Amino acid sequence: RSAAYAGDLLDVAAIPRRQVEALLRLAASLKVKQRRGVPHRLLAGKTLGLLFQKPSTRTRVSFEAGMNQLGGHALSLPMADIQLSRGETVADTARVLSRYLDGIVVRTYDHATVEEWAREATMPVINGLTDHSHPCQALSDLLTIQEIKGRLKGLTIAYVGDGNNVANSLIEAAAKMGMRMTVGCPVGYQPDQHVVDRARAEAETTGAEIEVMDNPQVAVKEADVVYTDVWISMGREREQARRLKTLSPYQLNGRLLQKAKPDAIVMHCLPAHRGEEITAEVLDGPQSVVIDQAENRLHMQKAILVQLLSNKKGGT
Ligand code: CP
Ligand code: NVA
Secondary structure, eight states: OOHHHHHOBSOGGGSOHHHHHHHHHHHHHHHHHHHHTOOOOTTTTOEEEEEESSOOSHHHHHHHHHHHHTTOEEEEOOGGGSGGGGTOOHHHHHHHHTTTOSEEEEEOSOHHHHHHHHHHOSSOEEEOOOSSOOHHHHHHHHHHHHHHHSOOTTOEEEEESOOOHHHHHHHHHHHHTTOEEEEEOOTTSSOOHHHHHHHHHHHHHHTOEEEEESOHHHHHTTOSEEEEOOSSOTTOGGGHHHHHHHHGGGOBOHHHHTTSOTTOEEEEOSOOOBTTTBOHHHHTSTTBOHHHHHHHHHHHHHHHHHHHHTSOTTOO
8 A cells, every 4th residue: 555545645546446446335335324324433533624725615514524424523724714824834734733633634726735734744634626636526426426337447437628636636536447538628728647647557457548639529429427627727717718718619518418328427526617618408407416426525535534534644
């Protein structure tokens, strides 16, 4: 098991496949327990910090509710209320908070910041989204796909639009689980080449296939899952006009969805902008699973918390 995963969850690529499989099993069993009202206070007495430098509805609330359901406590740390906002270093903050907390979720801009948190903290650090990746989203999405399609290996997942943080993590997840992933994004908006290269290397051992193209119709053809995300991610607001123009041919609408398999499911990590990356007809239509998908953030993140917070960082 890799050192990175022993303590932290920064990226899907760093997690061994059998650990992802264990997370999927654990998340499914925690979901059943929660639905049946069976107590599962596996993290009683533990405290999770939530440090969000960008807005969040799903990630923050599902981690907080999940920690509560596991018998622990979650503590929101709004930037404005902590000394980090007045220039205290990440290193000092991470070292001190590690003496109080059992783990922390960090949502920030630069991926290097969560890497610094992971280096400096002696508690597990969970990436709650950076400009580069969104691993909790992609792991939850694997659970959703597996529940609906009954398997992961061999399925085709098509991602269209902006090759952003969500796309990067989905590529890593698809490569790990032996899926075929077709990405249709305009040149200049394609996923991180390093992520694609590493995923293709992993795909050689898992049987996955990762294809990146600029044609959304070809990407979606015969797909089992069609996925899109916003064109203007948090922090990209100044690029709005150019992005709306360049990305408009990549809208997930009824016509594009027809190219996929008739039983294809539509996924979106939310929040969505109806009329931009996806039409209301598709997002709110019968093939959309976006609300179930959002629910699964709770169950998968509870599994992540149980795996990471039950162990000491760097331990086995
Ligand atoms: N999908 C997702 O991470 O949503 P939030 O920004 O609301 O957390
Ligand atoms: N790509 C989006 C995802 C939001 C959950 C963003 O980074 O804003």
